Amino acid sequence: MSEKRQRGAKADPAADEAVYQAITRAIMDGRLKAGTKLVEQTLAEAFGVSRERIRKVLHRLGAERRIEIVPNRGSRVPSPSPQEIRAVYEAHRVLEAGVLVQLAHILTDDILARLDAHLLEEKAAAARGDRAASVRLSGAFHMHLVDALENEELSRFLRDLLSRSSVMVSVYEPAADSACAVDEHGAIVEALRARDVAQAIHLSRHHFQHVEQRLRLDRPQGPAPDLRALFSPEALAD
Amino acid sequence: MSEKRQRGAKADPAADEAVYQAITRAIMDGRLKAGTKLVEQTLAEAFGVSRERIRKVLHRLGAERRIEIVPNRGSRVPSPSPQEIRAVYEAHRVLEAGVLVQLAHILTDDILARLDAHLLEEKAAAARGDRAASVRLSGAFHMHLVDALENEELSRFLRDLLSRSSVMVSVYEPAADSACAVDEHGAIVEALRARDVAQAIHLSRHHFQHVEQRLRLDRPQGPAPDLRALFSPEALAD
DNA sequence: CAGGTGAATAATGTGCACATTAATTGGAAT
């Protein structure tokens, strides 16, 4: 007998997750550019799964705001407007202010030690000029701050925000050096160590202001959608 | 001819939304108690729609954390543990601290006027002993604070948190009077008017502490799930 | 030749039939 599937066959239960992860990574890595249309049939053939499965994954991604779904018109990678980008960064800034307030109340030496360890990592990555690692660790710093509160709700919210801003940097190519970010991160930790909440918030706000200014929001609008046929099936499956 | 549906018939496009709203409301109003199992076939018959439609709505609700879905084992209304409840309230508290920081930067007389107007509404509801309205307006106050920032990300996050905490109060019946809440809300607005951020945060934190303490987290655990057959189809459809 | 209208094509939405897995019940053996 061949591997032919029966009617209601139940294939790999982890297949959903695999497809979900693949598309998510493709979006976050910028391999799927903003505005690209995600055609169900094409994706189904690319992954070698049924269209229904793709469909389910797409709806999940839509619910998580990772893609845009317009009824009867399909799904596509969102191309956020400058306004939406500002909103995400502002949300991040507002959340971190609240996190810092709470962190000051439950701060332990253990938490500070972990933050210090992370800063060393960041500094090392910056020193050896590893840009990819720098970007990743820069986001991880803020995740560390939230994770210190050990609150799944808050961690999830920040994770969502970070995943969305990572899409944005792939649209509006940021100017390179995030070296200064390390120092700013360190300053925030120092303010925390001194239990100076107001100062920590102040530094955090300025930090975000710098990051936001680094984006090229001036001549954005339509980054030439270039949609359709830009995503190769084998590149997706990798 | 009858109203019999064809094979791939496309019924009311708003049917999804109707089912979604109905279930959401039923959960938030406490008509669907925590732990109740949501059987697809039963719901399909209750709403008079196909099981696939129910299925889609259920998955959407699951993605929004409004219900719990265990693969191959179905969906149910979550019965949050005391730990999860604390997490939600803490998240709310942390978010509001950040909101107050940002609000202090962009505060206008117009915003203050709207908050004052809301306080009057709350006071009126409390004065006439309308408990349902009081609870609703109490949540609305915090929504107003976030909405003043005009940031959809933050508003959505708080909306999620509120919808989850509303489920919780239906589990752990709170002691009645939320009268003092009005005064505490008013105090926060006054601190804002005086541009005293630290004081506003301080008051907000204490406010949440009061609300959280009002819940009966002492002898909770299993509120006697009582699942199956407690939800009447006609009560759902209302 | 421009602009719009229709048919043809492509892509999305949905009900249904069945597979699969969990829950339940009945019975036999110790």
Added chain:
DNA sequence: ATTCCAATTAATGTGCACATTATTCACCTG
């Protein structure tokens, strides 16, 4: 009587066939 196992039942998961809607394109008309 209790425990364990098999068979039945119930509920969830999935592929497929089609309907419906959007898009494209060719053709006709002014």
